[in-house]
Amino acid sequence: MNQQTLIKEYSFEGRGLHTGKYAHLTLKPAPAGYGIRFVRTDLGVEIPAIASKVTRTDRSTTISEGEVSVITIEHLMSAMTGLGVDNACIEIDNDEVPILDGSAERYVRAIAPDGLQEQDAERVYLEFAEPFEIRDEKTGSWVRVVPSDKMSFEVTVDFNSKVLGVQSARWSENADYVGQIAPCRTFVFFHELEFLAARGLVKGGDVDNAIVIVEHPASREQIDNMCKLFGQPHLAVTPQGYLSNIKLHFPNECGRHKLLDLIGDMRLMGGFPKAAISAYKPGHTINSLASRAALNKIKIK
Numbered sequence: 001m002n003q004q005t006l007i008k009e010y011s012f013e014g015r016g017l018h019t020g021k022y023a024h025l026t027l028k029p030a031p032a033g034y035g036i037r038f039v040r041t042d043l044g045v046e047i048p049a050i051a052s053k054v055t056r057t058d059r060s061t062t063i064s065e066g067e068v069s070v071i072t073i074e075h076l077m078s079a080m081t082g083l084g085v086d087n088a089c090i091e092i093d094n095d096e097v098p099i100l101d102g103s104a105e106r107y108v109r110a111i112a113p114d115g116l117q118e119q120d121a122e123r124v125y126l127e128f129a130e131p132f133e134i135r136d137e138k139t140g141s142w143v144r145v146v147p148s149d150k151m152s153f154e155v156t157v158d159f160n161s162k163v164l165g166v167q168s169a170r171w172s173e174n175a176d177y178v179g180q181i182a183p184c185r186t187f188v189f190f191h192e193l194e195f196l197a198a199r200g201l202v203k204g205g206d207v208d209n210a211i212v213i214v215e216h217p218a219s220r221e222q223i224d225n226m227c228k229l230f231g232q233p234h235l236a237v238t239p240q241g242y243l244s245n246i247k248l249h250f251p252n253e254c255g256r257h258k259l260l261d262l263i264g265d266m267r268l269m270g271g272f273p274k275a276a277i278s279a280y281k282p283g284h285t286i287n288s289l290a291s292r293a294a295l296n297k298i299k300i301k
């Protein structure tokens with residue numbers, strides 16, 4: 001199959017989840033062989049979206065060129081893979097990609113109906129000679145890459161959470177990314193949110209761009225504090241253990257979001273892999289270690 005790029009430009013804007021900074025984002029068509037690159041238009045710096053540029057993986061994935069970074073690139077990178085975009089130039093005028101609704105839905109809803117531009121060059125799939133695995137002995141997390149004719153991703157998450165239980169999700173090339181994976185929003189545990197908010201983190205978070213999981217029966221006081229923090233006076237907890245402001249798109253939406261993240265982080269190996277990628281309890285740190293390991297294991301033809 002041939003390489004593909006966007007048919008036209010697409011613009012998005014909004015606040016970043018972690019910094020709260022407001023950014024304008026423009027996705028532009030790019031020539032064959034360009035790959036995905038971010039351009040900080042405010043500073044005139046280009047950063048290729050590749051694992052060797054990853055500098056931070058705490059709660060989101062950051063790439064940097066020298067002192068200049070782009071934070072929280074993973075949902076956009078996931079959309080690029082899910083849609084089958086080989087080449088795109090992503091212009092941004094601040095530090096962090098807007099969180100939008102916490103998923104990749106806005107990107108795919110804008111781009112998918114237009115289709116993509118086929119380019120005059122064949123796609124070069126990333127191939128691996130043998131399977132490999134990255135493990136974190138402390139957390140028990142792992143990411144495994146197994147050579148395969150078809151690209152596929154699979155996750156199992158287990159946060160030791162009564163609300164979430166154990167969730168699994170899977171996506172393979174040609175399956176429905178737009179309808180089944182892209183709409184799945186990021187999530188946060190209520191107790192983490194209190195902790196983060198008290199430290200001035202999650203500045204751009206509001207209760208409309210994350211699923212909030214309420215693990216322990218939260219006290220009225222805690223919920224009142226959260227209502228105040230987010231300026232929404234009528235929050236409650238559903239019997240399933242979620243903050244009441246949003247309805248889940250899928251019973252395993254959180255597991256599917258982890259899959260969305262894995263697809264985005266693994267795109268930092270620089271293209272589309274001919275591999276079955278599976279992960280247990282994945283997170284940005286182990287995902288990025290795996291994409292970096294993959295960079296060194298790509299078969300040179």
Ligand SMILES: [Zn+2]
Binds near residue numbers: 075261
């Ligand atoms: Zn995410």
